[in-house]
Amino acid sequence: MIILGSRSPRRQELLRLIVPDFEVQPAQIDERALPILPAPEYVASLAAEKGADLAKRYPMATIITADTMVSYQHQLLGKPANRQAAFDTLHMLSGQVHEVYTGVQVLQPKQPATRAVVETKVWFWPLTAAEIEAYLDTNEYRDKAGSYGIQGYGARLVERIDGDFYNVVGLPVSTLARMLRAN
Numbered sequence: 001m002i003i004l005g006s007r008s009p010r011r012q013e014l015l016r017l018i019v020p021d022f023e024v025q026p027a028q029i030d031e032r033a034l035p036i037l038p039a040p041e042y043v044a045s046l047a048a049e050k051g052a053d054l055a056k057r058y059p060m061a062t063i064i065t066a067d068t069m070v071s072y073q074h075q076l077l078g079k080p081a082n083r084q085a086a087f088d089t090l091h092m093l094s095g096q097v098h099e100v101y102t103g104v105q106v107l108q109p110k111q112p113a114t115r116a117v118v119e120t121k122v123w124f125w126p127l128t129a130a131e132i133e134a135y136l137d138t139n140e141y142r143d144k145a146g147s148y149g150i151q152g153y154g155a156r157l158v159e160r161i162d163g164d165f166y167n168v169v170g171l172p173v174s175t176l177a178r179m180l181r182a183n
Protein backbone atom coordinates (compact mmCIF):
# COMPACT_ATOMS: atom_id res chain seq x y z
CA MET A 1 0.00 0.00 0.00
CA ILE A 2 1.22 3.49 -0.89
CA ILE A 3 0.14 6.44 1.27
CA LEU A 4 0.46 10.09 0.30
CA GLY A 5 0.82 11.95 3.59
CA SER A 6 -0.66 15.26 2.42
CA ARG A 7 -3.89 17.21 2.56
CA SER A 8 -2.87 19.21 -0.49
CA PRO A 9 -5.19 18.48 -3.46
CA ARG A 10 -2.37 19.61 -5.77
CA ARG A 11 -0.02 16.94 -4.46
CA GLN A 12 -2.72 14.30 -4.90
CA GLU A 13 -3.19 15.32 -8.52
CA LEU A 14 0.54 15.38 -9.22
CA LEU A 15 1.19 11.99 -7.61
CA ARG A 16 -1.50 10.52 -9.86
CA LEU A 17 0.78 11.30 -12.82
CA ILE A 18 3.28 8.66 -11.66
CA VAL A 19 1.47 6.36 -9.18
CA PRO A 20 -1.83 4.78 -10.29
CA ASP A 21 -3.06 3.71 -6.89
CA PHE A 22 -2.53 5.30 -3.46
CA GLU A 23 -4.35 6.39 -0.34
CA VAL A 24 -4.34 9.87 1.17
CA GLN A 25 -3.71 10.29 4.91
CA PRO A 26 -2.70 13.77 6.05
CA ALA A 27 0.09 13.90 8.61
CA GLN A 28 -0.58 15.65 11.89
CA ILE A 29 2.42 17.68 12.91
CA ASP A 30 2.91 21.09 14.42
CA GLU A 31 4.94 23.06 11.89
CA ARG A 32 5.53 25.84 14.42
CA ALA A 33 7.42 23.41 16.65
CA LEU A 34 10.26 23.24 14.14
CA PRO A 35 13.46 25.23 14.59
CA ILE A 36 14.26 27.99 12.10
CA LEU A 37 16.46 26.43 9.45
CA PRO A 38 17.65 27.39 5.96
CA ALA A 39 14.88 26.55 3.45
CA PRO A 40 16.38 23.33 1.98
CA GLU A 41 16.95 21.85 5.46
CA TYR A 42 13.54 23.08 6.62
CA VAL A 43 11.55 21.35 3.85
CA ALA A 44 13.62 18.18 4.25
CA SER A 45 12.95 18.01 7.98
CA LEU A 46 9.23 18.80 7.51
CA ALA A 47 8.91 15.98 4.97
CA ALA A 48 10.72 13.70 7.45
CA GLU A 49 8.45 14.75 10.36
CA LYS A 50 5.32 14.14 8.30
CA GLY A 51 6.64 10.70 7.30
CA ALA A 52 7.56 9.77 10.87
CA ASP A 53 4.07 10.69 12.08
CA LEU A 54 2.40 8.47 9.46
CA ALA A 55 4.84 5.57 9.94
CA LYS A 56 3.61 5.28 13.54
CA ARG A 57 0.07 4.73 12.26
CA TYR A 58 0.85 2.79 9.07
CA PRO A 59 4.02 0.76 9.75
CA MET A 60 3.47 -1.56 6.76
CA ALA A 61 2.94 1.12 4.11
CA THR A 62 5.13 2.99 1.67
CA ILE A 63 4.75 6.61 2.76
CA ILE A 64 5.33 9.66 0.55
CA THR A 65 5.48 13.08 2.19
CA ALA A 66 6.52 16.54 1.03
CA ASP A 67 6.80 20.15 2.06
CA THR A 68 7.18 23.31 -0.03
CA MET A 69 8.69 26.66 0.94
CA VAL A 70 9.54 29.81 -0.90
CA SER A 71 12.85 31.47 -0.10
CA TYR A 72 13.81 35.03 -0.97
CA GLN A 73 17.27 36.25 0.00
CA HIS A 74 17.43 33.63 2.75
CA GLN A 75 14.04 34.64 4.12
CA LEU A 76 11.55 31.78 4.43
CA LEU A 77 8.12 32.54 2.99
CA GLY A 78 5.38 30.11 3.97
CA LYS A 79 1.64 30.51 3.71
CA PRO A 80 0.41 34.08 4.29
CA ALA A 81 -1.48 34.83 7.51
CA ASN A 82 -3.82 37.25 5.70
CA ARG A 83 -4.27 39.41 2.59
CA GLN A 84 -1.91 42.13 3.83
CA ALA A 85 0.86 39.60 4.43
CA ALA A 86 0.26 38.20 0.94
CA PHE A 87 0.47 41.73 -0.55
CA ASP A 88 3.76 42.37 1.26
CA THR A 89 5.20 39.07 0.03
CA LEU A 90 4.21 39.63 -3.62
CA HIS A 91 5.45 43.23 -3.47
CA MET A 92 8.80 41.96 -2.19
CA LEU A 93 9.04 39.29 -4.92
CA SER A 94 8.06 41.74 -7.71
CA GLY A 95 10.80 42.08 -10.35
CA GLN A 96 13.04 39.67 -8.43
CA VAL A 97 14.12 36.04 -8.53
CA HIS A 98 13.28 33.66 -5.68
CA GLU A 99 13.69 29.98 -4.99
CA VAL A 100 11.01 27.37 -4.36
CA TYR A 101 12.15 24.29 -2.45
CA THR A 102 10.20 21.10 -2.07
CA GLY A 103 11.46 18.36 0.21
CA VAL A 104 10.10 14.92 -0.60
CA GLN A 105 10.56 11.67 1.26
CA VAL A 106 9.80 8.02 0.55
CA LEU A 107 9.64 5.76 3.58
CA GLN A 108 9.35 2.00 3.29
CA PRO A 109 9.05 -0.58 6.05
CA LYS A 110 12.45 -1.63 7.45
CA GLN A 111 14.39 0.55 5.01
CA PRO A 112 16.23 3.83 5.44
CA ALA A 113 14.20 6.77 4.16
CA THR A 114 15.10 8.27 0.80
CA ARG A 115 14.83 12.03 0.65
CA ALA A 116 15.43 14.80 -1.88
CA VAL A 117 15.22 18.55 -1.91
CA VAL A 118 14.51 20.10 -5.30
CA GLU A 119 15.05 23.76 -6.14
CA THR A 120 13.26 25.78 -8.80
CA LYS A 121 14.15 29.40 -9.45
CA VAL A 122 11.23 31.70 -10.28
CA TRP A 123 11.50 35.17 -11.86
CA PHE A 124 8.57 37.54 -11.24
CA TRP A 125 7.69 40.38 -13.58
CA PRO A 126 7.83 43.84 -12.01
CA LEU A 127 4.28 44.21 -10.62
CA THR A 128 2.30 47.36 -9.91
CA ALA A 129 0.29 47.62 -6.68
CA ALA A 130 -2.88 47.44 -8.82
CA GLU A 131 -1.70 44.20 -10.43
CA ILE A 132 -0.98 42.69 -7.02
CA GLU A 133 -4.41 43.73 -5.70
CA ALA A 134 -6.08 42.25 -8.79
CA TYR A 135 -4.27 38.99 -8.15
CA LEU A 136 -5.25 38.98 -4.47
CA ASP A 137 -8.89 39.45 -5.56
CA THR A 138 -8.74 35.94 -7.05
CA ASN A 139 -8.17 34.61 -3.49
CA GLU A 140 -5.66 32.20 -4.94
CA TYR A 141 -2.95 33.35 -2.51
CA ARG A 142 -4.64 31.55 0.39
CA ASP A 143 -2.94 28.37 1.59
CA LYS A 144 -0.02 28.81 -0.83
CA ALA A 145 3.61 29.09 0.17
CA GLY A 146 4.88 32.43 -1.17
CA SER A 147 1.29 33.70 -1.57
CA TYR A 148 0.85 32.62 -5.21
CA GLY A 149 0.01 29.58 -7.29
CA ILE A 150 1.98 29.28 -10.53
CA GLN A 151 -0.54 26.73 -11.84
CA GLY A 152 -3.43 29.24 -11.74
CA TYR A 153 -3.83 33.00 -12.18
CA GLY A 154 -0.37 33.27 -10.62
CA ALA A 155 1.04 32.22 -14.01
CA ARG A 156 0.73 35.87 -15.06
CA LEU A 157 3.09 36.98 -12.28
CA VAL A 158 5.89 34.75 -13.53
CA GLU A 159 8.27 35.72 -16.31
CA ARG A 160 10.20 32.44 -16.33
CA ILE A 161 11.43 29.58 -14.21
CA ASP A 162 14.56 27.44 -14.07
CA GLY A 163 13.82 23.91 -12.87
CA ASP A 164 10.84 21.58 -12.45
CA PHE A 165 7.48 23.38 -12.79
CA TYR A 166 5.73 20.71 -10.72
CA ASN A 167 8.20 21.34 -7.92
CA VAL A 168 6.74 24.86 -7.58
CA VAL A 169 3.22 23.43 -7.43
CA GLY A 170 4.26 21.16 -4.56
CA LEU A 171 5.71 17.85 -5.78
CA PRO A 172 8.87 17.31 -7.88
CA VAL A 173 7.28 14.60 -9.99
CA SER A 174 10.25 13.46 -12.06
CA THR A 175 12.63 13.28 -9.06
CA LEU A 176 10.02 11.36 -7.07
CA ALA A 177 9.46 8.92 -9.96
CA ARG A 178 13.18 8.11 -9.89
CA MET A 179 13.17 7.69 -6.12
CA LEU A 180 10.28 5.23 -6.38
CA ARG A 181 11.97 3.37 -9.22
CA ALA A 182 15.13 2.94 -7.17
CA ASN A 183 13.17 1.41 -4.31
Ligand SMILES: Cc1cn([C@H]2C[C@H](O)[C@@H](COP(=O)(O)OP(=O)(O)OP(=O)(O)O)O2)c(=O)[nH]c1=O
Binds near residue numbers: 027067068147
Ligand atom coordinates in the same frame (compact mmCIF):
# COMPACT_ATOMS: atom_id res chain seq x y z
C1 LIG B 1 4.66 28.60 -4.75
C2 LIG B 1 3.45 27.72 -4.83
C3 LIG B 1 2.99 27.01 -3.73
N1 LIG B 1 1.89 26.19 -3.83
C4 LIG B 1 1.39 25.39 -2.67
C5 LIG B 1 1.95 23.97 -2.64
C6 LIG B 1 1.66 23.52 -1.23
O1 LIG B 1 0.42 22.84 -1.20
C7 LIG B 1 1.58 24.82 -0.44
C8 LIG B 1 2.68 24.83 0.58
O2 LIG B 1 2.23 24.19 1.76
P1 LIG B 1 2.81 22.86 2.38
O3 LIG B 1 2.91 23.10 3.86
O4 LIG B 1 4.02 22.39 1.63
O5 LIG B 1 1.66 21.77 2.09
P2 LIG B 1 0.14 21.72 2.54
O6 LIG B 1 -0.03 22.32 3.91
O7 LIG B 1 -0.68 22.33 1.42
O8 LIG B 1 -0.19 20.16 2.56
P3 LIG B 1 0.44 19.01 3.53
O9 LIG B 1 1.33 19.66 4.56
O10 LIG B 1 -0.73 18.27 4.13
O11 LIG B 1 1.22 18.14 2.56
O12 LIG B 1 1.72 25.89 -1.39
C9 LIG B 1 1.19 26.09 -5.03
O13 LIG B 1 0.20 25.36 -5.12
N2 LIG B 1 1.64 26.78 -6.13
C10 LIG B 1 2.74 27.60 -6.09
O14 LIG B 1 3.10 28.20 -7.13
